[in-house]
Amino acid sequence: MNRIQQAFQKKGKDLLNIYFTAGYPTLDATVPLIQTLAAAGADLIEIGMPFSDPLADGPVIQQSSTAALANGMNMRVLFRQLQDIRQTVPDTPLLLMGYLNPVMQFGVENFCRQAAEAGVDGIILPDLPLDDYVNEYQEIFRRHNLKPVFLITPQTSEARIRRIDELTDSFLYLVSGPGTTGGQNTQSEGVQEAYFERIAAMNLRNPRLIGFGIGDKASFARACSYAEGAIIGSAFIRALEGAEDAPAAAKAFVSSVLH
Amino acid sequence: MATTSAFQPNARGYYGEFGGAFIPEMLYPNVEELREQYLTILADPDFQRDYQQLLRDFVGRPTPLFEAKRLSARYGTRIFLKREDLCHTGAHKVNNTVGQILLAQRLGKTRIIAETGAGQHGVATATVCALMGMECIVYMGKTDTERQRPNVERMRLLGAEVRPVTSGSQTLKDATNEAIRDWISNPVDTHYIIGSVVGPHPYPDLVARLQAIISEEIRKQLLEKVGRELPDYVVACVGGGSNAAGAFYHFLDEPSVKLIAVEAAGKGIKSGHSAATSVLGKPGIIHGSRTLLMQDEDGQITEPYSLSAGLDYPGIGPLHAFLGASGRARFISIEDEPALRAVAELSRLEGIIPALETAHALAALDQIGAGPEDIVVLNLSGRGDKDLDTYLKYAEQMH
Numbered sequence A: 001m002n003r004i005q006q007a008f009q010k011k012g013k014d015l016l017n018i019y020f021t022a023g024y025p026t027l028d029a030t031v032p033l034i035q036t037l038a039a040a041g042a043d044l045i046e047i048g049m050p051f052s053d054p055l056a057d058g059p060v061i062q063q064s065s066t067a068a069l070a071n072g073m074n075m076r077v078l079f080r081q082l083q084d085i086r087q088t089v090p091d092t093p094l095l096l097m098g099y100l101n102p103v104m105q106f107g108v109e110n111f112c113r114q115a116a117e118a119g120v121d122g123i124i125l126p127d128l129p130l131d132d133y134v135n136e137y138q139e140i141f142r143r144h145n146l147k148p149v150f151l152i153t154p155q156t157s158e159a160r161i162r163r164i165d166e167l168t169d170s171f172l173y174l175v176s177g178p179g180t181t182g183g184q185n186t187q188s189e190g191v192q193e194a195y196f197e198r199i200a201a202m203n204l205r206n207p208r209l210i211g212f213g214i215g216d217k218a219s220f221a222r223a224c225s226y227a228e229g230a231i232i233g234s235a236f237i238r239a240l241e242g243a244e245d246a247p248a249a250a251k252a253f254v255s256s257v258l259h
Numbered sequence B: 001m002a003t004t005s006a007f008q009p010n011a012r013g014y015y016g017e018f019g020g021a022f023i024p025e026m027l028y029p030n031v032e033e034l035r036e037q038y039l040t041i042l043a044d045p046d047f048q049r050d051y052q053q054l055l056r057d058f059v060g061r062p063t064p065l066f067e068a069k070r071l072s073a074r075y076g077t078r079i080f081l082k083r084e085d086l087c088h089t090g091a092h093k094v095n096n097t098v099g100q101i102l103l104a105q106r107l108g109k110t111r112i113i114a115e116t117g118a119g120q121h122g123v124a125t126a127t128v129c130a131l132m133g134m135e136c137i138v139y140m141g142k143t144d145t146e147r148q149r150p151n152v153e154r155m156r157l158l159g160a161e162v163r164p165v166t167s168g169s170q171t172l173k174d175a176t177n178e179a180i181r182d183w184i185s186n187p188v189d190t191h192y193i194i195g196s197v198v199g200p201h202p203y204p205d206l207v208a209r210l211q212a213i214i215s216e217e218i219r220k221q222l223l224e225k226v227g228r229e230l231p232d233y234v235v236a237c238v239g240g241g242s243n244a245a246g247a248f249y250h251f252l253d254e255p256s257v258k259l260i261a262v263e264a265a266g267k268g269i270k271s272g273h274s275a276a277t278s279v280l281g282k283p284g285i286i287h288g289s290r291t292l293l294m295q296d297e298d299g300q301i302t303e304p305y306s307l308s309a310g311l312d313y314p315g316i317g318p319l320h321a322f323l324g325a326s327g328r329a330r331f332i333s334i335e336d337e338p339a340l341r342a343v344a345e346l347s348r349l350e351g352i353i354p355a356l357e358t359a360h361a362l363a364a365l366d367q368i369g370a371g372p373e374d375i376v377v378l379n380l381s382g383r384g385d386k387d388l389d390t391y392l393k394y395a396e397q398m399h
Helices: A003-011 A027-040 A059-070 A075-082 A100-106 A108-118 A130-143 A158-167 A189-200 A217-224 A234-240 A246-258 B025-043 B045-059 B069-075 B093-106 B120-132 B142-147 B149-157 B172-185 B203-211 B213-226 B242-251 B318-325 B336-350 B356-363 B385-398
Strands: A015-021 A044-048 A094-097 A122-124 A172-175 A208-211 A229-232 B065-067 B078-083 B111-116 B135-141 B161-165 B190-192 B233-237 B258-266 B282-286 B289-293 B329-335 B375-380
Touching (some): A015 A059, A015 A208, A015 A246, A027 A044, A075 A100, A100 B282, A130 A158, A158 A172, A189 A208, A217 A229, A229 A234, B025 B045, B025 B093, B025 B172, B045 B093, B069 B078, B069 B336, B093 B120, B093 B190, B093 B203, B093 B242, B142 B149, B161 B172, B203 B242, B203 B318, B213 B375, B242 B318, B258 B336, B329 B336, B336 B356, B356 B375, B356 B385
Parallel strands (some): A015 A229, B111 B135, B135 B161
Antiparallel strands (some): B065 B078, B282 B289
């Protein structure tokens, strides 16, 4: 069993997954933020690998990515920062989230090896096609014991959801509605509810986390009533914006969601 | 519509190693719907009737194939200009938007989005949306809205909403990102009319097929004029590559026809201010397609430069990446300055003021190696009205 599965087994429900962009708000904030998030009660942590053209992201994550790149973040720096992370954060699942092009240029094998060496558990690459994953990446991921996470949207067909569930040994990332990260949900609560309940009724192998548009205690609690937990990204990054003490701001944010 | 074989994408949208559909799950159902239906819709007699009728009566096709005798004398070869500048709205872009609006209607879509750089594709999209009474939103980099003001006003006059994009470098690449994000947010009622042979499969093939009318006409017109269908050279400029794809399409499987793709070298290949993707690009993923793109060593997409707003795209369509890699097409890079000189030359020799994009193709004429017996077809992709400010500034500098 991997760390992701252990986390779900241990807690079962109300899991909080926090996303942040590596190298934001300052280049060296990555490790202190992971340590603070884990200590403050985040059950999983997604480390965003900044990309110049993040198609699935809204303005907040775009801006944090631009800032992180300007701060000097890149894959080599990130893996150097993460090399000792498991000494201070032994159990919290860590996932790398980003776009395919920087991973391709770094080399998929090289990327997976260094991620595994750092103690990373899962990889989220929203623009990696499912067929390409199966044909070209799955074997490399398996060899390095890295778990892929795939996105599911209200438009994803049942057959495709079942296929994604089969390929997954971690959790399913339920995109809450149409839109990029951090967007306001334009669909009615009823429509969203029907979607979450439809997925819940499918009796899938993997637990589910709901993401996109979750940002505070109320939206987190509501998401948790339909799934095993939820993912917060943009709202957390907004909380770091302009903070003089990023770890203190992170701690306060997690506390505001959980308590 | 005749098809060619060796240069068609495979079922997954690959031309050799280039192409595919690298899209987030949020776009998957849209792109899949398009992939499943586009060939059927394009082949449908009802679609073809409407498409051909609009090309004739609305766009003004066929566009003339004009023998440019004074230009021919200047370069010591026989040059024909395919007059896409005479299309309604002033460029080849409208061939694609006419086809895609008919496709959108058949897919039951009610809202149209588009990206635009120089504004030509935006105007062509706003035009067909006005014609069909459909809602139209055009994303345009804020920098481009400022340097291409008249096209912004044209789009607004046509009833489109122009949304200035302030993310990233605020140019075509970012406008495309923002259009894709809009599509993610509006997956059910919206069709995205991409303006070039870029983006996830099936867009590169869809746009190439809709622009293929250019080479279809060239073959017929050349047969009438010189008694043979095949020229020795076809020359076209390439940003994303839609006019080149259209001009090359029905010659791809005719190895005797030399295909010349002309990119913008900007201030020079080595200057750091260039858009010559075939030279400076490496394989990677941009806007859902695996192709050559300009990027740094970390895989971050870099900002291209060309004086021409229609050529400063950091990638090229996957078909063109494949044509280059396979040797089927030859790529030539032309800097700003010779392109501007070519504008003045064509204006004075033939009475035609070309678009700055097209001028790059014209400036390559002395490099292609054509002799007196050769027939060269150059795709005159657009007219130069939109570039007058740039031309005037250049003329002042020369005095």
